[in-house]
Amino acid sequence: MVDADQTFVIVGGGLAGAKAAETLRAEGFTGRVILICDERDHPYERPPLSKGFLLGREERDKVFVHEPSWYARNDVELHLGQTVDAVDRAAKTVRFGDDGTVVHYDKLLLATGAEPRRLDIPGTHLAGVHHLRRLAHAERLRGVLASLGRDNGHIVIAGAGWIGLEVAAAARSYGAEVTVIEPEPTPLHGVLGPEIGTLFTELHRDHGVRFHFGARLTEIVGQDGMVLAARTDDGEEHPAHDVLAAIGAAPRVALAEAAGLTLADRARGGGIAVDERLCTSDPDIFAAGDVASFPHRLFDRRLRVEHWANALNGGPVAARAMLGRDAVYDRLPYFFSDQYDLGMEYSGWAPPGSYDEVVIRGDAAKREFIAFWVREGRVLAGMNVNVWDVTETIQSLVRSGVQVDAERLADPRVPLESLVA
CATH class of the missing domain: 3.30.390.30 (FAD/NAD-linked reductase, C-terminal dimerisation domain)
Known part of the structure; x- marks a missing residue:
């Protein structure tokens, strides 16, 4: 039976972790709730980073899951700018990477999310190469796009997935020139297929975006530390002042792997393997959000979903499961996008x-x-x-x-x- 003597630790300060903490308190848990976030910002939602916030239509304080005072009011011990570098399943402890602090847990939730995949090509050290995953990335990129728009500058985007297309739309709204490099024949090919992917090609071309399909970036060319152009494997060279790598994200499983938890097949998206209650191969450890690979009965396979709704709904289910309540995660994958x-x-x-x-x-x-x-x-x-x-x-x-x-x-x-x- 859950009581005030227990400690629940949540590793990961994104939407899934924050909603799990909220649910624990809403369900009446009176023990310690420790939420560990490796960013210095309070937990926030990611969709605005490539939508309203990036476009300059939303203020910074609108992206946060809760106002900062919520955590103290609800007795949630929030550790910002802290990492966890080890989980000891036998001792039921987590160790902070910065100072080696060891914290006991009765139940542990891993909501470690995903990280952007990196371009493994020459030139990625240049100042004008960007990723978009964190609030700090979005703040920097918003300034870059505004500057490109004022100066008739050019951004090359590697990848025509959701992030790539939303940034392309934002860049065009600022007036920047945009070229998108994509190895598949259409945008969003692996999600929507060619039939609907073509619609997004037409949408962006109508707004002045140039596409280069069937190619990959092989080199970012620079001078004096700044980007000058991007080269592709078919011999083309595209002028650029900045480059965005939007080639997907990888689940952050290192902590789980080191702890000996079962991982999902990488060929099917990878992630931490959980059951329908979001419980891992350890009965006292759960996983939710981008990092969790869960079985979906309707599709008769495991899914790992990197979208807002998955974090929003998965965190509370994991929290209820940690409390021993009836909890099954069977939500349909859902996502949304706004472009122009x-x-x-x-x-x-x-x-x-x-x-x-x-x-x-x-x-x-x-x-x-x-x-x-x-x-x-x-x-x-x-x-x-x-x-x-x-x-x-x-x-x-x-x-x-x-x-x-x-x-x-x-x-x-x-x-x-x-x-x-």
């Missing part, structure tokens, strides 16, 4: 090769539609583009697993609700 005048939400999981066809409901040319990824008549995922208040129905349709007639699915006159069994 396009807003979208995606629910489900349907990478290329998993579906038979993409059914469009609405007007794709006007960018007001819903796309459905379908296999054998069953909807695996749906994405609403500039069509709102349909996410719950789309998710119900995915969860139901019912076979749907493609013509009715594509017909806006047929209520979506009527297609759900």
Whole structure:
């Protein structure tokens, strides 16, 4: 039985960790809650870093999960700018990397997140090479984009995933010149497939972004420590004042691996392997957020999801599981994006090769539609583009697993609700 004598430690001060701490107190836990964050900023949400904050439309204090005084008011011991370099499962302790402090835990949550993948090419030491993962990155990049816009400067972005495209949109809003380098034939190829990826090509080209598909960066050329150009493996050279590496993120599993916890297959996204309660191979250690690989019954496989909703919902489930409550994490993957005048939400999981066809409901040319990824008549995922208040129905349709007639699915006159069994 949980009581005031117990100590729950959370390693990772992102959204998952902060929401887990909040849930522990909301559920009545009266023991010690220790939240360890390796950044000096209070826990914050990451979507604004490539959206509203980067665009200059949101102030810095709007990104934080809680106001700073919340932690003291709720008796959450917040350690900022601290790292954990070891977990001793036998002794049930964690060791701080800075000063060697050892803290006992009764339950431990690893919410260590992910880190941006690095370009392994010459020239990455130059001053104009950027990543976007942390608040400090976003603050720096916001100033860079504003400066590029004023001076008609040029940024090369390696990677046409969500971060790459959102930064491209932000850069164009400041007036900067943008070239995106992407090895796949379309943006977001591994998430949306070529059918819908092409739509994002057209969207960004309409706003002046240049794409170079089927190529990878091989060198960043500089002079006097500053970026001058970016070269690709097909012999092209692109002028640049700055370069953003947006080639994905890797789960931060070093701590878990050193502790001997079971990891998920790297070929399927890697991460810390957890069960449906977000419990690791150690019954007293849990994992949530970007770092957790969880089994999803609907898709009959493990998933590791690097999006806001996963952290928002996973942290509380892990907290309830740590308390011994009934808790199962079975949320559908969900993410959203805003680029120029396009807003979208995606629910489900349907990478290329998993579906038979993409059914469009609405007007794709006007960018007001819903796309459905379908296999054998069953909807695996749906994405609403500039069509709102349909996410719950789309998710119900995915969860139901019912076979749907493609013509009715594509017909806006047929209520979506009527297609759900």
